[in-house]
Amino acid sequence: MQKSRAVRLEAFGGPEVLDVRDVPVPRPGPGQLRVRVTAAGLNPMDWIMTADADTAARFGLSLPAGFGTDYAGVVDQVGEGVTGFAPGDRVFGSALSRAIADFVVVDATGEVAANEAHRTPEGVDDRTAATLAIAGRTASAALAAAAPGPDDTVLVGGAAGGVGVFAVQLARLAGARVLGTGSASSADFLRDLGAEPVAYGDGLADRVRALAPGGITAAVDLHGTETVHAARELGVPDGRICTIATQVDGVPAANGANAAPGALAEIARLVAAGRLRVPIAASFPIERIRHAAELQAGRHVHGKIVVDLGS
Numbered sequence: 001m002q003k004s005r006a007v008r009l010e011a012f013g014g015p016e017v018l019d020v021r022d023v024p025v026p027r028p029g030p031g032q033l034r035v036r037v038t039a040a041g042l043n044p045m046d047w048i049m050t051a052d053a054d055t056a057a058r059f060g061l062s063l064p065a066g067f068g069t070d071y072a073g074v075v076d077q078v079g080e081g082v083t084g085f086a087p088g089d090r091v092f093g094s095a096l097s098r099a100i101a102d103f104v105v106v107d108a109t110g111e112v113a114a115n116e117a118h119r120t121p122e123g124v125d126d127r128t129a130a131t132l133a134i135a136g137r138t139a140s141a142a143l144a145a146a147a148p149g150p151d152d153t154v155l156v157g158g159a160a161g162g163v164g165v166f167a168v169q170l171a172r173l174a175g176a177r178v179l180g181t182g183s184a185s186s187a188d189f190l191r192d193l194g195a196e197p198v199a200y201g202d203g204l205a206d207r208v209r210a211l212a213p214g215g216i217t218a219a220v221d222l223h224g225t226e227t228v229h230a231a232r233e234l235g236v237p238d239g240r241i242c243t244i245a246t247q248v249d250g251v252p253a254a255n256g257a258n259a260a261p262g263a264l265a266e267i268a269r270l271v272a273a274g275r276l277r278v279p280i281a282a283s284f285p286i287e288r289i290r291h292a293a294e295l296q297a298g299r300h301v302h303g304k305i306v307v308d309l310g311s
Contacts, residue, residue: 005309006101007067007289012053015293018067020286026105028079033108033117035091039283040099041070041131042296042305043162044245050097059096066098067289068307072120072129073104082108090120092129092268100286100307118264121272128271128278131162131304136267137256138244139166143174144260145242145252146218150175153212155219155236157227159195160186160302163244164222166267168195169276176218179211181227189279189302205230221245279303 003022011017028034046068049059056065072092075085085091085108095104096114110116120129142163148154148171156171158164159180171178172194180195181204187197198207208216208230218240219231228248231241238250247253270276281303284292289307296305 004102005286006098007286009050009065009067010063012050012056012063012065014047014051015290015297017050018289018293020289023101025103028077028082028105030080031082031108032079032105033075033082033085033091034077034079034103034105035071035073035117036076037071037073037099037101037104037309038126039072039130039309040068040307041072041133041135042068042292042307043070043134044296045069045134046097047293047297061097066101067293068098068100069094069096069114070130070133070135071095071099071104072126073309075117076103078108084108085117090126090129091117092120092126092132093117094133100289100309102309118268121268123272123274124268127280127283127306127308129268130306131278131280132267132271133264134256135162135304136166137259137264138163138254139170140260140263140267141254141256141258142220142222142242142244143167143170144258145254146220146240148174148176148218152176152217153215154178155198155208155216155227155231155234156180156195157200157219157221157230158182158223159193159197160189161222162301162304165193165279165303166276167220167222168193170267173270173275177212179208179216183300186302193279200226205233208234280306282306283308 008021075089093116160182178195180190181200190197221227281301283306
């Protein structure tokens with residue numbers, strides 16, 4: 001029986017439970033594609049939903065489990081009834097908690113966001129394509145809730161992270177002025193994205209007020225609640241504030257599942273056109289998955305982390 005590599009968990013927990021195992025090569029069923037994965041992008045949800053059994057159960061995961069959701073690669077085999085895809089097509093998408101593997105099987109229809117394939121546009125490399133699905137959709141959904149435009153000054157909390165790099169650029173493309181919170185070490189990185197950096201921590205509202213005396217009109221908090229509280233202190237109405245990582249009474253919350261139809265295709269189009277870029281902070285071979293997951297879980301990475309699985 002032909003074998004392939006996949007990251008597997010025999011117990012829920014932190015990066016220490018991640019192992020690379022030899023597994024049977026999956027076969028696509030009717031309406032499915034088998035994709036040879038070349039790159040997989042990491043997201044905070046990858047380690048959050050596999051950290052303990054109760055959280056995993058809410059995502060429908062049981063042991064043994066896989067790891068990673070965003071992928072890019074090449075169609076290797078198509079199942080019965082599949083139209084629109086053929087072996088050799090470059091694709092990207094999501095495969096919930098099973099993307100870090102030599103092969104994934106996904107539905108060809110792409111109707112479920114965590115079990116999908118989309119054509120990779122010309123001009124978008126696989127590493128970049130592997131970062132788009134979760135972070136891109138989440139940023140799009142958050143900004144749709146805050147609805148920034150040319151007359152707005154937007155505060156983006158956690159602007160240097162995986163979702164932040166999309167949110168900053170999408171807000172700028174909408175014409176808004178963007179202030180982005182981050183550490184002192186992220187200031188140049190944020191400026192390069194098009195945001196005006198502001199240090200997070202105590203006194204955030206005062207620092208924002210000094211940077212934007214005219215006030216801010218919208219905010220997205222991509223980390224916790226600090227940006228929400230600062231925005232409220234600065235008079236932003238709850239309806240123009242959005243969170244993604246926590247719930248705050250009265251404040252809209254968003255995630256990738258809330259993104260408008262076509263949001264991911266639009267993000268991929270912007271990347272292909274050179275209007276949106278995705279900084280890759282680090283890449284690791286699959287054998288170093290624990291190191292990659294530890295770096296991601298530290299939440300101090302500027303940009304995205306990618307696992308390479310070969311060309």
